[in-house]
Amino acid sequence: MESFFTEHHASLVQLRREIHQHPELGFEEFKTSEKVKTILTQLGIPYIDNLGETGIVATITGQQQDNGRRIGLRADMDALPLQEKNTHDYASNVAGCMHACGHDGHTTILVGVAQYLAQHRDFSGTIYLIFQPAEEGRGGGDRMVKDGLFTRFPMDEIYGLHNWPYLAAGKIAVLDGPAMAAGDRLAISIRGLGGHGGATPHLTIDPVRISADLITTLHTIIGREIAPLDQAVLSLCAIQSGDMNAFNVIPDTAEIIGTVRTFKPGIQDQMEAAIKRICAGVAATYGADISVDYQCIIPATINTPACAQFVRETIEANFADGTLDTETPPTFGGEDFSYMLNQVPGAYIFLGSARHDEDEPLHSPHFDFNDDVIPTGAKLLTVTALNALER
Template structure:
């Protein structure tokens, strides 16, 4: 579908985007580049939804059917450790999740579809900010995304290391877990480290809380219901010879079921307060203090069948895993799937050797899959919006 010269063009877009990563709701340079390209292709471009979001519209024929395709744009607060020429120019910020590649693939599809228009209906190309923990999808929806661009269905795609190049994975139902985070503040009596009996040691209590929270999954939940509870941050003290007054713990939990989510929430509250009280420590708990949490990424059956048909047309049935194990990672594309039927699938990024995993400082998107992903988007549009006979 795409000749070598186009592949090189897509690669140049992707590598440029990799050099200018921007954090959530700060994707101004990225959005400008994307909007300029879409305008160059002849699409109608709208900017500003979700602060930095870009949505482009392309129509052909006389059908009223409408499909939305979504790519994410934001980078991560990670210092890149790669040494290649297209490494990040921005300190402590990099594209460690492939959003540069996602944007480039959708741009490539937009360019092709604008030039060929072998479909009947309307395509909305959504370039979304702030996927990484800040719910940019929800922000765009709250700003009127689907009122201004009333798609019948919505589709998303994410690269996945250790799925081979030229392969896809997709299924109906849950693809990605829900995401919630929590913050625990423990407050005790500070004292000299040589006289712990005169105070209440919040660090010891923090250790007890961490160990106790690990029993939620192993001893409270049905083993048939996948879930994970992880403490990801501990902050306490600032000197060698004093026990601090406060300790701050932050963490996350993931699952695929609303009842399980409620159980985990209630158990965190109960166990933290019980452990803290037994040591005379005060505990305060806040859930999702900086974001709304993400729901389960749940694919609708009919739209998954259409995505599967398009993926098979591009790479062959033998290269599509139709029953992948759902990931405990999460995606704010789930908010879009709560509003519209749709499908989220994974495209193989190749081996993760040399620590090339998602959210790793050595990660880089595989440019060999740019045309594969773009071809999937094009085939999906042509499948959903069948051209006139």
């Protein structure tokens, strides 16, 4: 198997760089999905498309007597609204759009799996290859589930991976339970009463002052209401109020935008309740009106412990000693593979991709997927699926 992916490495790198050069945002992956469908057709692998708008599900059935087992493998296809700053010859040719998270690599890895399985069908059961759109905050995983992913393609287990530039290339990590956090969106609107900042500030209800008090108070929730060991993040990332050219005008309104990250649903609920209570209290203190729009965007990505243990055993049996990493912690980044794990047992795997200690992080305009890990990722998903069919 390893020699197969080594033999096809060059062509897979070429595919990855073609996808990188032509990035598409969520639900707009028309060229990417056409490229994937063309390859699947050439391989003789049947598929359905337009599931979750631009999503694809390919079906590979083993040639041995069917054992009734059904395993899913998933990769995401979308890019980010970001201007690339790399200068290599395959840099994005779409202004304001780039593959800054490695989804071009994930798609390529799953294509590599398809190439191998098309030629090696000596197994029992069925493997589904899921090419998902719109992972980057647009709800592609949720859309595929709602469009009947698991009713049309029942699965016993599902697996996915993410390249991880915070872990050395060649290393692989899989966690029990929470792997990535729930991602919530928080929007706070403050309405006060504007006026003259010099002559009559005492007649105003100053939303700028209220914002300062509110931001400070909200940041006391973690560590005072949420126990430190319960792990939560609150980041208030943007504030807008007034006009920078109006140095003596107190505005009427202010807006604060942020995010909340948690691993446990109970802590998520506690954070929402505390934020709303504090906002109501500050509003009453200053005589302002404060509204809170709290949206649960992405649930936490929680691995099934038995599936995570199975993947660890698969890594130890099929890769060199030292490949399995046991030190990688959960991350407060979000991942909408969580919608699929909420329906079917499975695990999300971190594929180490760091070339050195100064690799660019995910979502950087200088990020570029490490092509060297394509064979490792393809082998990992392939042996995971084949072994899972025999469980």
